[in-house]
Amino acid sequence: MNTDLTNTTSSRINSALVQARRAAGSPAVGMVLTLVIVTDEANHYDALKAAGDASREHPARILVVIKRSGRSPRDRGTARLDAEVRVGGDSGSGETVLLRLHGELADHADSVVLPLLLPDAPVVVWWPVDAPADPAQDPLGALAQRRITDSYAVEQPLRELAVRATSYAPGDTDLAWTRLTPWRSMLAAALDQARTAITSAVVESEADNPSAELLAGWFADRLKVPVEQVVTNGPVVTAVRLHTADGEIHIDRPDGPLASLAIPGQPTRTLALKVRTTAELIAEELRRLDPDEAYAAALRARATSPAPEIRAKVTPPAEIRKNQEHEHV
Template sequence: MNIDLTDTTSSKVNSALVKARRAAGYPAIGMVLTLVIVTDEGNHYDALKAASQASKEHPSRILVVIKRHGRTPRDRATARLDAEVRVGSEAAAGETILLRLHGELANHAQSVVLPLLLPDAPVVVWWPEDAPDKPSEDLLGQLAARRITDASAAEDPVGALSHRADTYAPGDTDLAWTRITPWRSVLAAALDQKHSPITGAVVEGEEYNPSSELLALWLAERLGVPVERDVSAGPGITAVRLMTKDGVICLDRPDGSLAELAVPGQPDRHVALQRRTTAELIAEELRRLDPDEAYEQAVSFGVQRLATRGTVPKLGTVPTHAPVRSAELSTEPSAEPVAVEDPVEPPAPNRAPAKKAAKKTAKKAPPAKKTAKKAPGKGPAK
């Protein structure tokens, strides 16, 4: 069932929702949480499709907040709420409400969302793109137990990841971290087996891929070894290599689907590492609503520890040679910036032994004889 409401209020939306639920034949509420999606008109379809698929695993009330500030001063001065209520087969395994906030009302989305939240149920807020600078201080973010962002949707993904580390609060998470869950699981299982101590690691992936940076940070924080970043053509993360005294533990996924795990002294194994859809990522995040301590430790380890090295291919180009080593992650604590001084020349080597040897050879050498040359037709030279 689909109900359209124009120039309405939150109370009228709630009444229409109850009426639609009774007409569909299930007056009881069977949802486990409220998922609030904050997006725009151009991206709400993909976000709603992913959330609807995730609701099959987590039945929830989905509130899609679409802010339409208006282009003209007159549109920005008005305040109007248009809603669309979907119940039954139109809303997968839950309830869906599209809220279009026009004009000044777009700045007060929390006042519209608050009456529509499920009673005594957790709230999750998801920004598919254009996340606020501090999600935990956002008026909608303050209503939520979990706040989901996506650094890969930003113009500068690595910069956005660094900003997430500076503004982290318990309950924050990012889909760039969710994407590396299968990688972390396979690597942890490989390290559970008997192996020699790890001396270093290399993470290979696309240049502008925040998941590669997070995986490198996680390995450096957990293993306490230097981790280097190599740039490849992708897709996503392509390989992880762990250096040991017995050889290299390599997890290689060149095609974004099937990976090969090579462990010294064991036969190579194939591992399914399919790149997952947004719906699968959201479903994973909704499985646990407590703060993600592993994400906090990894992102707080410091993206600024990645120091650029060598030449990095430009965005959109495919390197025609071997992957370029572009960054190295140090495990030592970061220090304050130090002013660069003039380079100091190294001390001159000690030449005293060489001088003594030269004197000895000079004493042993016979003195040179002085000879006089006669000019033709003249007497001896004076």
């Protein structure tokens, strides 16, 4: 059930939510958290779709804050709140409210959102694209236990990552870090099996990839070894190599959903290591609401460590021909 409200208030939106629930035959609230998405018209559809898919695992009230100040003479006029309430259907067991804030109201989004938060439930705020320099000090971010940004989604990812390191507060996280969870799990398992000291590490990825930077920071923090970064054609992180006295532990994922894992003295194995969707990343972040200390340590290590040596990976001619043939299959 969808309800459009023009020039409305938070009180009227709450009343519309109750009425929609009753009309759908499920007046009881079974949601576990409030997810606030702060975005714009251009990006709200993709963000809402990802959040809706994630809410099938974590039933939530999703509040999409779309700030419209300054976009047109109409938007720059009198402060106004337009809303669309969605209950049932694509919203699943949760609720979705699109909030379009016009005029000066766009600068006071927290006053609109606060009355719409689920009582006694955690709050997560997600900026899919343009996040504030200090999410914890942002009026909306201050309402949340967890604050999610995405350094990969901006024009200058490494500069964005440096800003995150400067402003980090417990509860902050970044989807560039979340993308590394399968890599970190696989590497931790490999190190448990190898049981040998690591002397250095190499991270291969596309250029200016924030996930690669955080992975290098994780190695610097946990292994206390020098880390080299190698630029490849991607996508994202393509390989990790850990040098030991017994040989090289390496994971290669040049493309596709599969990776090869090699550990000295053991046969090479093929494992699943796909590039995950935004919905899967958000669902993972909603599983935990405590501060991510590993992310904080990796971010801090990357910011304080000397700049790593970065070189381009030269692809042999035979491999280039093979890739070209593969592209035409």
